[in-house]
Amino acid sequence: MKEKLEKIKTEALQKIQECNALEGLNEVRVNYLGKKGELTAVLKGLKDVAAEERPKVGQMVNETREAIEEVLNSAIQKLEKAALEEKMKAEVIDVTLPSNKIRMGHRHPNFIALEEVERIFVGLGYEVVEGPEIERDYYNFEALNIPADHPAKDEQDTFYINGDILLRTQTSSVQVHELEKGKLPIRILAPGRVFRADEVDATHSPSFHQFEGLVVDKNITFSDLKGTLDQFAKEIFGEDTKCKFRPHHFPFTEPSAEMDVSCFKCGGKGCRFCKGSGWIEILGCGMVHPHVLEMSDIDPKVYTGFAFGVGLERISLLKYEIDDMRLLYENDDRFLKQF
Amino acid sequence: MNSALSWIKAYVPELECTDQEYCDAMTLSGTKVEGFERLDKNLDKIVVGQINSIERHPDADKLIICQVNVGSEVVQIVTGAPNVQVGDLVPVVLDGGKVAGGHDGGALPENGIAIKADKLRGIDSYGMMCSIEELGSDRNMYPEAPENGIYIFHKEVKPGDDAIEALGLRDTVFEYEITSNRVDCYSILGIAREAAATFQKLFVPPVVTVKENAEKVEDYISVKVEDPDLCSRYCARVCTNIKIGPSPEWMQRRLAASGIRPINNLVDITNYVMEEYGQPMHAFDLDTIKGHQIIVRRAKDGDEFMTLDGQMRKLDSEVLMICDAEKEIGIAGIMGGENSKITDQVKTVVFESATFKGVNIRKSAKRIGLRTDASGKFEKGLDPANARAAIDRACQLMQELGCGEVVSGTVDVCEPLKEAVKIPFEPERINALLGTDVSAEEMLEIFEKLEILKEEGTNLLVMPSFRQDLLGFADIAEEVARFYGYDKIPVTLPQGSATAGKLPYKLLIEEKARDIAEYCGFSQGMCYSFESPKVFDKLLLDADDPLRDAIVISNPLGEDFSVMRTISLNGMLTSLSTNFNRRNKDVRLYELGNVYRPHALPLTELPDERMQLTFGMYGEGDFYTMKGAVEEFVEEVGMKKALQYDPKAGKNYLHPGRQANIIYNDTVIGHLGEVHPMVCTNYSIKTKVYVAVLDLPSIVPMTSFDRKYAGIAKYPAVTRDISMVVPKEILAGDIEKTIRQRGGKILESLSLFDIYEGDQIKAGYKSIAYSLVFRDMTKTLDDNEVNAAMKKILNGLESMNIELRA
Structure with missing residues (x-):
């Protein structure tokens, strides 16, 4: 019996070795291991073997089967691998051919900048609010400490609809709406479109965007204003940005300041961008004028606050190095695609 | 304002600094230096x-x-x-x-x-x-x-x-940007005072003493102010034996550095004092003043007057005039008259130094159309105390420079001067506002430099008359901040109650709109809010279309920017036209911007500002591409029901057979279509253009970001196809409505997979085929259920005069 099994094994292995196609190997499996195969036939003949010999012979048969199976399987794997490799060789592509791009649209640079600004201030606990673009004189001027006949009204070149209704010249008008609600504390950011009678050129547009920040609470200080805007500037222009606050005048803040940031192009050494000064003027700000608080029935002895107003285009033109404001309203696809 | 540093240094003699140091320090203390230039540059x-x-x-x-x-x-x-x-x-x-x-x-x-x-x-x-x-x-x-x-x-x-x-060129000219509240700094003395405080040096203003002759001013001139509301002070002095000649070189150099051309000693002195004191002066030839009397009064409507530049000026009853006993001789604060002009033959001069009401001068100058150096200073509202100081200074210079003799005395017609403003000194409150720790003594030192003095025996600070901007606590706090140094104030973040940062819901929807539009290949544009009224004709709007009722700007930059837009398409079509004519291919744009719809005209209440999501495209894609973008957005903002499309949108600017109102929940939320070929021609676009406009105020209330998991189907679906021949005028939308209504709950979805018109189909008909998917979420469907649903659907379709095909 042992010899017989040895013979089957040797024969089978010989056949496997001779095979170079999967079909041949299948044939081997059927002929030796299949239901009608030679090893199965030996197992079937076990009934003729003496009962005490049976386990031993059975074990020998199984060992033979396992040995054949092992060689057979590895031969199959080898052939399959070779076949796959052959197939992939034929499937080589030119990876440098152009891609099938998904043609996404592009966001306007002004709004990319605005979203970044909003993200920064929302993170600092500010609620974004809006106000009307066509506004009453009271909200745009009077309640901001700019009474009738104030020269600031001339300076701002306001577009009027009639004596009382105008196109807002500043998002500061939204401050007043928020103060009037009387819900304290206030931390708001008011972005939006504003209008001034400037002829269209590379640096002017009769319509542009601002965002106004307003914080009113107990114990708000000028140093808080500095800290907040310092953080804003670092986030939007880079960690190394330095801020310089200069005294200025706005009717609705006192003390007032303008903020310059160190030129992010040259780092403050002076270049074409900052006209050699190393600084770029970015925004106006200040402590909310006590009159402005009083006009909305907020006691300036209990509450203080700060406000700042920033030209959005000032940020987006600088940040993306756009040298002509007219590009923002042309909507040329070749311009928009760059953002 | 431009001036030579040497002039400033004349009143701050200890000032030692480089040009750059001066520039930086002055800017940081609030007198902003715009720039400076050495006069000996390149010499x-x-x-x-x-x-x-x-x-x-x-x-x-x-x-x-x-x-x-x-x-x-x-x-x-x-x-x-x-x-x-x-x-x-x-x-x-x-x-x-x-x-x-x-x-x-x-x-x-x-x-x-x-x-x-x-x-x-x-x-x-x-x-x-x-x-x-x-x-x-x-x-x-x-x-x-x-x-x-x-x-x-x-x-x-x-x-x-x-x-x-x-030549006097070893000097530097500084250009200052003076803020409108600091009237006092539109003068050399004002800036010098700031410079002294900034550098902590002594401020030494000129000592004014006038050597007068024995004559009396009253014997030469009298002054009557008939409209004191517009003229709170009028000072007049007289100089005789005038000798016209060139002014001294130092005066010429200082004026030249300020951008003022030296003329002769008399003119130069008035200009010099105007620069030095910030107080405009005027000189009349006494011999031209009839009755030797000056009367200050309003003009009459319709009066005309020739100013000394030879121009005829139209006056009205709000323009203040300087007159003699018979006639007008000058427009107060703006320009003198041709008839009282000083000539080289002048023997006796009357100087005027007055305080006119700023607002009135500003408005008069604007109406007359004549803005002068003098009116520019008056309109800021000058300090009456300064009028007297300046006229004495002018007379001092007249005498010292040998230009004439000064007649003794001053005619001074003056309203009672305003009492000095007094503000309580609250050092803790100042520190609390600034976030600083400046001692009370340090604050008082700063105030002293600025001539703000603490009243003996009280806690009040007395403001000097030239600082008309100092009115309350916050103004005082700013003075401390300026001279303590904005740069030395600490950097902190607000403490106190926490607030939740957030975007309002409307802006979240707009953000989603931007995402979806860009995902669909549209780039964001930005358009003007105002446009030309001709736009309505370009868009073929009917003569009585309510969209023509636009809000008109009363002072526009020109017709092209004169009405507030009531419809967003002009901006979009203009942008597409720009792209088309620059040969950009396959352009897709969207815009989020307001249109402005008045409730009534003329405007008495604020209009309705409606945010429009506007899509526009040409090139690759068609009506259905645009429709796809609209549906993508609507689905993403949680509007789960199917949109309805009504082809009877009635938009003149769209192709009559390719337009539809977009309807959700029986509400029109917008419209879309192919742009009318004539409109395309009006915008010089020689290809098909598709647009869609969504009215966000109608949409926002129907949106939701609330999502609930509905399970994933565990049981198999059954698919059935229907093919039919349909009269051409029946809309696919109506067929789908019938299929949906009749398919019941087990109809999961339907999709059109074929539509055909042509040879094999009889005239007036089209062939349409749908694939329907049925599924029951709770069990495997059996054929009978599907058959029953199909039968209902087919009956419904047949009742619409639709032929079913095998």
Whole structure:
């Protein structure tokens, strides 16, 4: 019996070795291991073997089967691998051919900048609010400490609809709406479109965007204003940005300041961008004028606050190095695609 | 405002700093320096030379050869200048030196012009004699310079002296941006006071004493102010024995640096005092003043008046006039009259130094269309105290410079001066506002520099009259901040109650709109809010279309920007046209912007500002591409029901057979379509354009970001196809509505997979095929259920006159 099994094994292995196609190997499996195969036939003949010999012979048969199976399987794997490799060789592509791009649209640079600004201030606990673009004189001027006949009204070149209704010249008008609600504390950011009678050129547009920040609470200080805007500037222009606050005048803040940031192009050494000064003027700000608080029935002895107003285009033109404001309203696809 | 640093230093004698230090420190304390320029920029190796001899050039008729004593040596210089003579003292730039410009007075080159020894027509020349233009200035500023030729010194100089110094050009001109609240700083004294406080030096204003003669001013002139509401102070003084001549050089140089052309001693003195004190002055010839009487009163409507520039000006009853006993002689605060103009023959001068109401001057100047240096100062609202100080200063200069004798006394018609503003001194509150820890003593030191003094025995600070901007606590706090230093104030973040940062819901929807539009290939555009009323014709709107009721701007930049848009398409089509005509292919744009719909015109209440999401495209894609973008957005903002489309949208600007209102929940939320070919022509677009407009105020209330998991189907679906022949006018939308209604709950979805019109189909019909998917979420469907649903659907379709195909 042992010899017989040895013979089957040797024969089978010989056949496997001779095979170079999967079909041949299948044939081997059927002929030796299949239901009608030679090893199965030996197992079937076990009934003729003496009962005490049976386990031993059975074990020998199984060992033979396992040995054949092992060689057979590895031969199959080898052939399959070779076949796959052959197939992939034929499937080589030119990876440098152009891609099938998904043609996404592009966001306007002004709004990319605005979203970044909003993200920064929302993170600092500010609620974004809006106000009307066509506004009453009271909200745009009077309640901001700019009474009738104030020269600031001339300076701002306001577009009027009639004596009382105008196109807002500043998002500061939204401050007043928020103060009037009387819900304290206030931390708001008011972005939006504003209008001034400037002829269209590379640096002017009769319509542009601002965002106004307003914080009113107990114990708000000028140093808080500095800290907040310092953080804003670092986030939007880079960690190394330095801020310089200069005294200025706005009717609705006192003390007032303008903020310059160190030129992010040259780092403050002076270049074409900052006209050699190393600084770029970015925004106006200040402590909310006590009159402005009083006009909305907020006691300036209990509450203080700060406000700042920033030209959005000032940020987006600088940040993306756009040298002509007219590009923002042309909507040329070749311009928009760059953002 | 421009002025020479030397003038400031005249009143802050201890001031020692570089130009840059001055610029930085003044800017940080609130007197912003816009820029500065050295007057000796690009002037190098220029000395006084004396011409020893002149001989003709052997080979050139127009050139001469000069031997010039430049102090240390005598150099030979060849020149073509016609005006020099032996003995003349002239500025000479030596070999290796530099001048600022050419002799023609054209634009100055950035780095000047280098001068080197050279041969002129074969003769050596070791330098150049300079004209005033070559020194970077002009005859406006140096009236004594010849029109065409070398500048010749008429003052005490000797060969070898620094010619730049001798010309008063060793100086720097600073340009300041003065904020509108700081009226006092529109003057040399105001800026000098700030400079003294900034650098902590002594402020030494001019000491004004007037040597008067024995005559009395009352014998010369009387003043009556009939409209004191517009003139709170009117001071008049008289000078006699006027001798007109040039003003001294120092005065000319200071005026020139401020951009004021020196004229003669009398004019220069009034200009000088205006610069120095910030108080405009006017001088009348007494002999032209009838009745020797000045009356200040309003003009009458319709009056006309010739100003001293020879222009006829139309007046009205709000314009304040200076008159004599018979007639007007000047427009108060704006310009004097032709009829009282000073001539060189003047014998007696009346000086006026007045305080006119700022708002009135500003408005009058605007109406008359004449804004002068004087009106620019008056309109800011001047300090009445300064009017008196300035007129005395002018008279002092008249006497000291030998321009005339000062008659004793001043006619001073003055409303009671306002009482000084007093503000409580609250150092803790100031520190609390600034976030600083400045001692009370330090604050008082700052105030003292600014002439803000603490009242004896009270806690009140008394504001000086020239600081009309200091009215309350916050103003005082700013003074502390400015001179303590904005840069020294700490950097902190607000403490106190926490607030939740967030975007309002409307803006979240807009953010989603941007995401979806861009995902669909549309780029974001930005359009103007105002446009031309001609837009309505370009868009073919009916004459009575309510969209023509636009809000009109009363002072627009021109017709093109004169009405607030009521419809967003003009901006979109204009942008697409720009792209098309620049040959950009396949352009897709979207815009989020307001349109402005008045409730009634003329406007009495604020209009309805409606945010529109506008899509526009040409090139690749068609109506259904646009429709896809709309549906993508609507689904993403949680509007779960199917949109309805009504082809009877009635939009004149769209193709009549390719337009639809977009309806959700029985509400029209927008419209879309192909742009009418005539509109395309109006916008010069020679291809098909598709647009969609979504009205966000209608949409936002129906949106939701609330999502609930509905499970994933565990049981298999059954698919059935229906193919049908349909009369052409029946809309796919109606067929789908029927299928949905009749399919019941087990109809999961339906999709159109074929639509055909043509040869094989009879005329007036189209063939449509749908694939329907049925599924029950709770069990496997059996055929009977599906068959029953199909039967209902087919019956429904047949009742619509639709033929079913096998």
